[in-house]
Each structure stands twice: as C-alpha cells, then as structure tokens.
Amino acid sequence: MFFRILLTCCYLPVIISCEISRYSARRNCLSGHMTDRQSWVNGLGALSVARSEYNYSLDLSYTKNPVQVLHQLTDHTTQTYYPIKYISFANSALTEIPPIYQMSIGGGSFLSETVEFMSFYGNNFDDAHAPNTEVEELYSATETAPVNTPISPKSNEADNTWSSSLRQTKFPNLKELDLRACSIKILHSYIFSGMPKLEALYLGENEIFYIHPEVFIGQHNLLHLDLSSNTPTDQDGQLQSLKTDSFLAFEHLDNLESLDLSHSSLSPDHRGMIMGFKKLKSLSICNTGLTDLQPRIFSAMPLEILDISNNHGILAKSNILGDLESTLRILSASGTGLKYIDIFENFSKLEILRLSRNEIVHIPPDVVSTLTNLQILDLSVNRVISWTNRTFSLMPNLRFLSLSENNINVLSPTMIRDLSGVDFIGLSNNFIVCYCDVREFFEMAAANENKLNDTKIKEINPAEHLYHRGYYFYNRIIFDRTPIVFKGKTKIEKTGRFRLIDYDKSDFRCLKVPDGIFISIMNVQNCFTVKRDSNNMSNNLDVGRNVLFVLLIIPFTMIAVMLLPPVRRYLDYLFISMKNSALLRFIKKKKIVDDGTIFNYDVFVSYCNEDRGWVLDHLLPHMEADCSISACLHERDFQVGLSILENIVLCMDRSRFIMLVLSQRFLISRWCQFEMHLAQHRLLETRREDLILVLLEDIPRRVRPNTLHYLMLTKTYIVWPKEESERVLFWKRLKKSLPTDKNKLTQNVSMA
Numbered sequence: 001m002f003f004r005i006l007l008t009c010c011y012l013p014v015i016i017s018c019e020i021s022r023y024s025a026r027r028n029c030l031s032g033h034m035t036d037r038q039s040w041v042n043g044l045g046a047l048s049v050a051r052s053e054y055n056y057s058l059d060l061s062y063t064k065n066p067v068q069v070l071h072q073l074t075d076h077t078t079q080t081y082y083p084i085k086y087i088s089f090a091n092s093a094l095t096e097i098p099p100i101y102q103m104s105i106g107g108g109s110f111l112s113e114t115v116e117f118m119s120f121y122g123n124n125f126d127d128a129h130a131p132n133t134e135v136e137e138l139y140s141a142t143e144t145a146p147v148n149t150p151i152s153p154k155s156n157e158a159d160n161t162w163s164s165s166l167r168q169t170k171f172p173n174l175k176e177l178d179l180r181a182c183s184i185k186i187l188h189s190y191i192f193s194g195m196p197k198l199e200a201l202y203l204g205e206n207e208i209f210y211i212h213p214e215v216f217i218g219q220h221n222l223l224h225l226d227l228s229s230n231t232p233t234d235q236d237g238q239l240q241s242l243k244t245d246s247f248l249a250f251e252h253l254d255n256l257e258s259l260d261l262s263h264s265s266l267s268p269d270h271r272g273m274i275m276g277f278k279k280l281k282s283l284s285i286c287n288t289g290l291t292d293l294q295p296r297i298f299s300a301m302p303l304e305i306l307d308i309s310n311n312h313g314i315l316a317k318s319n320i321l322g323d324l325e326s327t328l329r330i331l332s333a334s335g336t337g338l339k340y341i342d343i344f345e346n347f348s349k350l351e352i353l354r355l356s357r358n359e360i361v362h363i364p365p366d367v368v369s370t371l372t373n374l375q376i377l378d379l380s381v382n383r384v385i386s387w388t389n390r391t392f393s394l395m396p397n398l399r400f401l402s403l404s405e406n407n408i409n410v411l412s413p414t415m416i417r418d419l420s421g422v423d424f425i426g427l428s429n430n431f432i433v434c435y436c437d438v439r440e441f442f443e444m445a446a447a448n449e450n451k452l453n454d455t456k457i458k459e460i461n462p463a464e465h466l467y468h469r470g471y472y473f474y475n476r477i478i479f480d481r482t483p484i485v486f487k488g489k490t491k492i493e494k495t496g497r498f499r500l501i502d503y504d505k506s507d508f509r510c511l512k513v514p515d516g517i518f519i520s521i522m523n524v525q526n527c528f529t530v531k532r533d534s535n536n537m538s539n540n541l542d543v544g545r546n547v548l549f550v551l552l553i554i555p556f557t558m559i560a561v562m563l564l565p566p567v568r569r570y571l572d573y574l575f576i577s578m579k580n581s582a583l584l585r586f587i588k589k590k591k592i593v594d595d596g597t598i599f600n601y602d603v604f605v606s607y608c609n610e611d612r613g614w615v616l617d618h619l620l621p622h623m624e625a626d627c628s629i630s631a632c633l634h635e636r637d638f639q640v641g642l643s644i645l646e647n648i649v650l651c652m653d654r655s656r657f658i659m660l661v662l663s664q665r666f667l668i669s670r671w672c673q674f675e676m677h678l679a680q681h682r683l684l685e686t687r688r689e690d691l692i693l694v695l696l697e698d699i700p701r702r703v704r705p706n707t708l709h710y711l712m713l714t715k716t717y718i719v720w721p722k723e724e725s726e727r728v729l730f731w732k733r734l735k736k737s738l739p740t741d742k743n744k745l746t747q748n749v750s751m752a
Helices: 002-025 051-056 066-075 135-144 164-168 268-274 413-419 436-451 470-480 527-562 564-588 609-626 644-653 670-685 706-714 724-736
Strands: 057-059 086-088 117-119 176-178 200-202 224-226 258-260 282-284 305-307 330-332 352-354 376-378 400-402 424-426 509-512 517-520 601-606 655-662 691-695 717-719
Touching: 051 057, 352 470, 376 470, 413 436, 436 527, 509 706, 601 609, 601 644, 601 670, 609 655, 609 724, 644 655, 644 670, 655 670, 670 706, 691 706, 717 724
Parallel strands: 057 086, 086 117, 117 176, 176 200, 200 224, 224 258, 258 282, 282 305, 305 330, 330 352, 352 376, 376 400, 400 424, 601 655, 655 691, 691 717
Antiparallel strands: 509 517
8 A cells, every 4th residue: 555655655756747648649539538438547557446445456557577477476375366357468568468358366266357446557668679570571561552452460470470479368357358558459359259249449649550350349338438649650650540451440340329439530431440340429520630521421320429620621512511500509610610509400309519719601590590599609710700799698408609710800889699599608808998998898797797606517427527528628617717706896787697607807908999009908997887878978069159259150150142053062061071971870780791792803902092003003904814803993883873972882792802902192082082981881780891901102100080990900901012023912912802702793783
C-alpha cells in the first residue's frame, strides 16, 4: 500500500501533464476519452480500482521486470490469494506480451483464467523488436499495393510478434484490454480470438498502419473499439493512412455499439469501414481527413452520437445525414466548412448541436423550429448576423447558445426578446454598435446573476458519458464563467433568465460610430436616460423654436422675397430630404430579402461622374466580358419615368451585390452620399451582407464621413493599385468576392 501511494505521488505531475496534453490534442472533438470508460485505470494505465476491489487487483505498472516480480510473488508465499481480476503492466518497458498464462495464484487457477481487466499502457510493442519479422518489407508493400492485394506478414513470422502470446493464450473472462500508447504498428490475425467475452478494446495512441482482415474474428461481444490517435509514419517520417487487405475489417463485430477513429488518418477508401453496423450508437471520425461521403452513408445504423468535426467539406454533398432524423441526439460538426443548417431540419431528437468554426450566416426560423429537443447550440466563430424574426425562442428546450465571434452588429429589442428564454448565452467578440438597447441587455444579464443560480444543463448519465463529453464540456464552460458584477442603478423590470457565459470587460465592447472608437458597454447610456434626455431636449427645443420664430419671422420674410430663386432651390432640397427620409422609413418596413429572391443583376455599381472613365474602361469590361458578371449602371439601366430615388432603390433591390466605387470626389456628390447611406441602412436593417467597397485612392480619416468610416471598419475593402503589375491580383480578389448568384435571372436586360 505504501509503495502504491509513493508511486502515485511521484508520478502525479506526469499524469496531470499527460492528461492535459491528451485533452489539448482532442479539445476540438466531443468524443469520449478512453479514461471516461476505463474507470479501473488512470490516464497512464496504473490501476485506480475502488477500495473494495483492492484484494482482486495487482498493479505492476512502472515495475522493472514485472514478470520476474510476479514469479517471486507466487513462488515465495503460501498465502491464498483472491482471484486476480485487475492487473496492470503499464509503462514496464515490455517489448512483447508476457506469457502470464503459466502463472498460478491461489487455488491452482491460472491468472489468464481469472483476469477481467488488463492494461499494457505505455510499453513498446513495435514489431521491429520481435525476432524474424520484416516490418520494413511490410512498410514498402503498403506504399504500392492496391486495396485488395494481400500484404500481411508471412505466417511463420506472425508467431514471433509482440502479440504471439495473446494468440496462444485463452482469456475466458477478459472483458477489457488496454493496449494504448504501445507503439503498435500491425494488428495480426486472430490475436484476440482467445477472448470470447471481450467488451472493450483500447488501441488508441499507437502507430497502427495495417489491420489484418481476420483480426476481429470471433469478437461477437465487443461493444467498444478505440482506434483513435493512431499516427503511423513511413520511413521518411511522412504521415500515412491506415492500410488493410479489406475495408470490411470490422464486419465481424456484430454487436459493436461504439467506434472511435478520431485523430487517425483515413482516406476516401476507408468509407467502407464505417458502414453496415447494425447496432452502432456512437461513431467518432473527428479530425480524420475523411470527406467525400456518399449520401445516406449512415442510414443502416441507429446512430445517436456522431462526431465529424475538423473534416472540411465532409457535409458538402446533400443528404449525408439522411435517415438519422429519428435517432441522432449528439452531433459535433465543428470546422467542417458548413454554410447552411438546412440539413438539420426535422432532427427532433437532437440535444447537442455543435457547429462552431464554420461559415454560417443565417439561421432559418423554419429549420430551428423543428429542433424541439435541442438544449445546446454552439454557433461560435461563424458569420452569423443580426436577425429580425423570432428564431431561437422557437426551440422550447434551448438552454445554451453560443454566438461568440460572429458578425452581429445590432442587438435590437426583438433580438433581446428572442434570447430572453435561453439560460446561458455567449456574445463576446461581435462587432456591435453602441446604443441603449445594448446597455439594457447587459443590465438584464447582470440582474439575472442576482436572482438565479447556475444549474447543470443535464445530469450526466454515467453510461452515456462513456461515448461523448458534450454535456461535460458545456457544463464546464458554465462552471468556469465569470459572473457580471453591475454596480450602477437600473430600471430594468423584465429580465428573462439569460446569463453570459463569456463575459470579460475587454471582450464586451461596442463601436461608438460618431467617434469611430470602441468603448465599454458599461459606458453606454441606458434607454431610460436617453428617453429622459430626449424629452428634456424636446421641451427645450419647443420653447426655443417659438422664440426664434418671433425674432426671425420678419427679416426671414424680407430675405426670402429678395432672394426668391435660392429660397426655391433650398425648399426643393428640403423636399427631397423629406422624401428621402420617408422612403427610408418605407424601406425599413419592407420584408427582408430571402435566399429565394430572383435578381436581375449581379452587382449595382455606385460611382460619381468624375470616376465614370475608370468604371467604363476598366471595371465594366472586366466584369461583364471576362467574368460574365452583369452590372447595373445608373446611366444605362435606370428606368425612364421614375425618379432618381426610386430608380436607386429599385436597382439595389434587383442586384445581388452593392459596390461603392469610392474616391474623394465620390464624397462630394449628394446622390453618391445618399447611395452610401442607403447601402449602410440595408446592411444594418435588412441583413444585406453583399456590400463591396472599392477605393480608387486613399481617403484620409479627416475627410471621411462617419458612415464611410463605419463601413470601412466593418467591411473588407480592396484598393485599386497604381502599379500595373499589381492589378492582376486586384481583379482576382474582386472576382472572388463576386460569385454569380444561382437565383439571378438567366437573361439580364436593361430596365430602361
């Protein structure tokens, strides 16, 4: 006992360091770690069985010559031992499986007959250490051999491998075998055939590059197979994919429920290895490089837990997840390049949906309304923008929502109401514009800290936790979060129940547009103060307006009579301004353009008359002739009989993109400024993200209006280069930002 305690203390820092590095390597996957299942060992393979099981355990981990120690233990004592159920040879510098079947402990029973849990973690079972094996020859064969050409070792060599004693020994009661981190390169045939009751086999963290097609014959009771984090390299140190004579190597595993292939390199040829399981409930192919899956590849399996993260493009084809709508509960698809979430419509069983680090922009209400059981939705590090319709409140069980590091600019009262029913929300590192509703949202979250207690999203079922770490991962975020401490007075009455999971003063800032600077949300006036100040100002203006009217009415009348033409022009301008405001109000109430809109043009080009030559000589030929992109120009495509304002709005509505060709001359034009304001208005109010800024020259900050300054801060822009050699790159960047929309009319004609 003393020896075990001393050994644990000595290796505790190593164990902690190993666990941290292992977690760091797998942090982007929700796959359950092997130690989640192996409660009888720690992260380095040493026994950690319950006290009640101590008499049935034998821990020889970190023991030099463990077989010799075991012989001494049996030869020099007459004490009757309990049957050994747990045994560990972890990190004992073994190069092959010792012949433990020859050892008898108490009552004449062989150790191989009583053992149920056995660990060889951290030994060196590289076949290169076994006599008469030609691993180099096998390496060479796998580099050139086709899939169905046998490349296995010769039969007379197989008996001299690290696994020969496993082949020759019967383990009638063995349930779990731990062979992690043993430098294993080859899984020979029939090595597990003497283990009829084997339920869990751990082969992770090895260098397995070849699996014999007959290695799993007879394993009808195997429930869990771990082949994660296998990183074989060839003689040149290059990472290589798994090889096998048949990609149906798992076909004998009739009752397999969990398969973990995460962090192992797979190729499209391995698709057959993840098909056809009749009882598979959990599958992790996270970070395997596996893409180009065929539709409905998982249709024959009752999958409940699926991790496909970090495989970019794996969901590119349609209906990959077909037939999983009624079974799938946990899905991790982080870092897959996903753009649309329509593929999850009617997945009513989903509880966790992890979609972080993708390219998602819109959240369709008609899709999320079908996710009636969803509790956790992770949309962090995407391109989600502000929304105007009820969305997240359509999911009645949603408790955790992460929208951190997205493109949310406006936090409107509608959005706040939509979020009020979620327990935990992440919103840090969004480009939010300062106004009183943002401060009100912040105060509401602070008020909820005082009246609500943190509760777990879901109590973890130990049996379920064996296959994924989803609830543990997100509950840990809740546990580690920093509560908001709000010291100011508040008039907030309705607060909902949301709290922030990612609060940090440096992250929760907003853009003060007039000054072009970021300030803390704490420094934004709340809506009560703004309304009060507005009322006071309105009263003061009423009084001042009456006095001013009396003082200026007579001289104003005389000047108006004397300067009648300028007055008329002023009134005309005033009338146009009023009409602009009314038109903008009308635009604000219009329905948001959805993905099904048919566009007449690819891009509406706004430019001033002085830059007309550049547009006609450079831009237009390149877009329409070289790139087949249709442009809308005011001088060519405005409809006769409509006012300029109506033509601008109509053409913007009929164009997929809006391009502003900016110069200092552009900023002087009244109509160009109106088009710029209208573009910003549509960007913020109608969710139009398709705005492109082209700068023909440098525009210093001192001459930029606030609207332009804000757009340059929030939108990526490209600059027309002065050097001829750099213009090829300019046109490539412009073409990349202007993909032809699938909903554009096939024949575009001028409206004039």
